[in-house]
């Protein structure tokens with residue numbers, strides 16, 4: 001039913017977390033595009049299953065085998081979208097390594113992210129905890145992100161205000177409570 005998706009079963013996550021913990025994923029799907037997320041959501045089995053999103057595995061301690069479907073984010077892409085008087089707007093795929101984005105910008109003569117060089121992990125995880133270092137946080141350089149709702153498959157563009165960044169915090173970490181402006185954890 002999900003022939004266009006890269007679905008694997010019984011995957012050892014040892015290479016995919018920085019502690020190299022040998023934890024097994026029952027099902028792992030490599031996500032290489034927004035369309036892949038929609039395919040997961042539309043799939044009769046995968047769509048209903050609980051999900052676990054894996055970036056570079058550098059902010060995780062895997063203590064047991066993972067029964068939820070692991071969505072391993074591998075969306076590629078780095079490009080300059082716009083040059084403005086006050087900023088360059090660069091788009092990066094969620095699966096790119098964060099440091100590769102910083103290096104790419106530096107090589108292209110686009111300064112701004114260098115305080116956050118060498119932070120481990122992926123671009124997609126960066127807004128989840130609003131990464132930061134040396135007095136600079138992602139929110140200081142952030143324009144917007146495209147997020148795919150794991151329930152509906154719809155793509156939403158969220159700006160910094162909608163991400164509700166805090167110290168190593170964002171709307172993506174906060175639980176859904178049903179209250180106005182509640183969190184998006186799990187979505």
Ligand SMILES: Cc1cc2nc3c(=O)[nH]c(=O)nc-3n(C[C@H](O)[C@H](O)[C@H](O)COP(=O)(O)OP(=O)(O)OC[C@H]3O[C@@H](n4cnc5c(N)ncnc54)[C@H](O)[C@@H]3O)c2cc1C
Nearest residue numbers: 053054055056057058059060120121122124125131132133
């Ligand atoms: C040695 C070391 C140094 C570090 N230094 C810093 C530092 O200076 N500053 C700092 O801020 N952090 C630092 N960190 C923490 C780490 O770099 C960040 O938390 C980073 O954002 C994790 O990225 P990741 O791709 O490895 O995320 P993972 O560990 O794979 O995932 C972390 C969380 O984000 C979720 N997630 C990951 N990708 C996505 C996605 N695309 N969409 C939705 N949810 C997603 C996961 O489900 C999980 O809950 C450091 C970590 C290490 C090991």
